[in-house]
Amino acid sequence: DFAALAPMPDDPILGLVELFKKDPRETKVNLGVGVYLNEAGFLPLMECVEEAERRLLERHLPRGYMPMSGMPQYCASVQKLVFGKDHAAVKAGRISTIQTLGGTGALQLAAAFAHQFLGVNQGVVSDPTWGNHIAILKADGLEVGKYAYLKADRSGIDFEAFKAALNALPAKTLVLLHGCCHNPTGFDFSHDEWREVVKILVERDLLPLIDMAYQGFGAGLEEDAFAIRLLADEGVTFLAATSCSKNFGLYGERVGALHIVCDNEKEAQVVTSIMKRIVRQEYSNPPTHGGQIVAEVLGDPELQASWRKEVEGMRSRIVGMREALYAAGKAEGLDFSFAVKQHGMFSFTGLSAEEMDLLREKYGVYGVRNGRICIAGLNHRNVEYVAKSLAAVFKA
Numbered sequence: 001d002f003a004a005l006a007p008m009p010d011d012p013i014l015g016l017v018e019l020f021k022k023d024p025r026e027t028k029v030n031l032g033v034g035v036y037l038n039e040a041g042f043l044p045l046m047e048c049v050e051e052a053e054r055r056l057l058e059r060h061l062p063r064g065y066m067p068m069s070g071m072p073q074y075c076a077s078v079q080k081l082v083f084g085k086d087h088a089a090v091k092a093g094r095i096s097t098i099q100t101l102g103g104t105g106a107l108q109l110a111a112a113f114a115h116q117f118l119g120v121n122q123g124v125v126s127d128p129t130w131g132n133h134i135a136i137l138k139a140d141g142l143e144v145g146k147y148a149y150l151k152a153d154r155s156g157i158d159f160e161a162f163k164a165a166l167n168a169l170p171a172k173t174l175v176l177l178h179g180c181c182h183n184p185t186g187f188d189f190s191h192d193e194w195r196e197v198v199k200i201l202v203e204r205d206l207l208p209l210i211d212m213a214y215q216g217f218g219a220g221l222e223e224d225a226f227a228i229r230l231l232a233d234e235g236v237t238f239l240a241a242t243s244c245s246k247n248f249g250l251y252g253e254r255v256g257a258l259h260i261v262c263d264n265e266k267e268a269q270v271v272t273s274i275m276k277r278i279v280r281q282e283y284s285n286p287p288t289h290g291g292q293i294v295a296e297v298l299g300d301p302e303l304q305a306s307w308r309k310e311v312e313g314m315r316s317r318i319v320g321m322r323e324a325l326y327a328a329g330k331a332e333g334l335d336f337s338f339a340v341k342q343h344g345m346f347s348f349t350g351l352s353a354e355e356m357d358l359l360r361e362k363y364g365v366y367g368v369r370n371g372r373i374c375i376a377g378l379n380h381r382n383v384e385y386v387a388k389s390l391a392a393v394f395k396a
């Protein structure tokens with residue numbers, strides 16, 4: 001008898017999509033989305049992905065089960081992409097990498113591993129963060145706290161408050177950090193700040209879990225991996241969750257990876273055996289198609305080069321739209337420098353929930369109520385309209 005069950009509230013972002021669809025205004029703009037849209041306003045199918053699919057189709061591969069840890073070539077290629085192909089930790093074989101169900105699946109397995117096998121009971125996430133972070137950690141038995149991140153006026157990171165929060169954590173706390181392109185604020189640590197962060201993580205014996213869902217969308221494919229590579233350089237044992245959803249445009253294929261950086265190769269082998277056990281009882285093995293596409297692209301030097309170009313194209317379009325929004329704000333007599341100070345797909349406008357409602361109701365510009373807009377939803381046709389609407393709300 002299920003009569004006593006109460007319905008769950010709708011996801012606020014998905015609810016926004018429904019509202020947007022029903023809005024009859026031609027000038028409406030959807031900046032609530034979490035996917036990359038091209039200049040034409042569509043989610044593109046990347047050329048290198050199409051080419052990889054053509055090649056896979058010609059091979060008429062059977063669809064047997066993947067190993068529990070995923071496709072070996074996929075894991076090896078993604079590990080090199082994340083850590084750098086010549087990184088000492090890669091060469092030493094001390095990273096256990098498994099294929100996961102997107103970045104979400106990697107985060108979930110990381111939490112399960114930390115809780116069940118490392119005895120970790122507490123995790124902390126940035127305030128604010130991607131909503132699912134909290135739910136994922138809680139579902140795996142962790143108590144979840146928040147660390148200070150954003151300045152009160154939302155103009156950047158409050159680094160002193162952040163450091164104080166880290167320094168106050170008990171040893172063995174799992175600290176979830178955004179590797180690049182912080183969601184939702186777009187504010188990332190500088191390299192020098194990361195060096196300080198790593199020092200505290202080591203001194204306080206904390207367990208870092210780096211979430212990198214947007215490699216290539218911030219400063220570049222290599223640059224965005226700075227934090228993860230720094231931790232590996234410093235000999236820290238840590239976890240990293242990465243995703244091919246955004247930078248391969250493979251959202252629905254569910255392709256990601258969990259990397260567990262160990263002290264040595266033997267330890268990494270033990271960790272892989274543990275991860276296989278967790279996977280076995282949760283979903284047995286990952287899907288075949290997405291991982292094969294990524295392995296095909298990264299495994300062929302020419303195709304990989306054209307993929308890198310495509311990702312760079314997406315990144316520079318985002319940067320261009322940030323600059324265009326800033327310029328259009330200037331024309332309205334307002335300082336939208338937040339747009340150019342932040343990185344990645346998202347920007348925090350600093351607008352309140354009520355102001356975001358006004359932006360939606362009066363101007364048909366849809367953003368998340370926490371003040372987040374998706375920069376990848378901007379294009380040369382709508383950016384001025386968005387800037388004018390934002391300006392009107394700021395001045396209201």
Ligand code: PMP
Pocket residue numbers: 034101102103104105130183211213243244245251255256
């Ligand atoms: N982490 C962050 C910060 C994200 O924004 C997302 C996607 N919205 C993910 C992880 C996971 O993405 P996916 O599971 O689709 O790879």
